[in-house]
Amino acid sequence: MKNLKILPKGYSPYKLLNVCSNKLVDGANIVVVGDIVPLLIGRGSKPQVWLRALQGPQSKKFISLVEASISQHPLVRVEEVGRQLVVKVQGATVLRVEQTSEDQAFVSELDLTKLGLNVFGSISHLNAGGVTFSNNTFSGGGALVAFPGKTFK
Numbered sequence: 001m002k003n004l005k006i007l008p009k010g011y012s013p014y015k016l017l018n019v020c021s022n023k024l025v026d027g028a029n030i031v032v033v034g035d036i037v038p039l040l041i042g043r044g045s046k047p048q049v050w051l052r053a054l055q056g057p058q059s060k061k062f063i064s065l066v067e068a069s070i071s072q073h074p075l076v077r078v079e080e081v082g083r084q085l086v087v088k089v090q091g092a093t094v095l096r097v098e099q100t101s102e103d104q105a106f107v108s109e110l111d112l113t114k115l116g117l118n119v120f121g122s123i124s125h126l127n128a129g130g131v132t133f134s135n136n137t138f139s140g141g142g143a144l145v146a147f148p149g150k151t152f153k
């Protein structure tokens with residue numbers, strides 16, 4: 001996941017990923033920081049999640065927290081709640097996603113602030129770097145939100 005051209009093995013994007021009311025079509029990314037994709041949500045029998053976080057407050061290095069919906073860190077839990085996949089860091093929800101069909105999923109809750117990124121949202125809107133996104137459509141290999149490098153809270 002370090003390079004936009006090199007995606008994780010097993011990652012297959014949804015045809016439609018609804019992120020906090022914003023529609024990402026044909027593999028558009030939610031957020032990109034420089035050439036890092038800190039969050040990927042792909043399709044499978046359940047949503048497949050890859051999640052990275054800044055190593056520390058002053059760091060520009062990202063570490064892997066979740067790979068293919070499996071926690072890689074002791075403070076991170078990946079839970080299945082009904083048809084939803086919920087990722088929690090130290091008990092706080094950072095992602096809630098539900099696969100609604102084979103090619104579609106819906107992110108109803110997102111909070112990457114605890115991971116060092118100023119990105120958070122609910123069912124109706126997404127806030128990123130002080131900008132609010134609601135009911136937009138993005139398509140292709142780009143990103144809904146792109147930051148030029150390390151993003152400060």
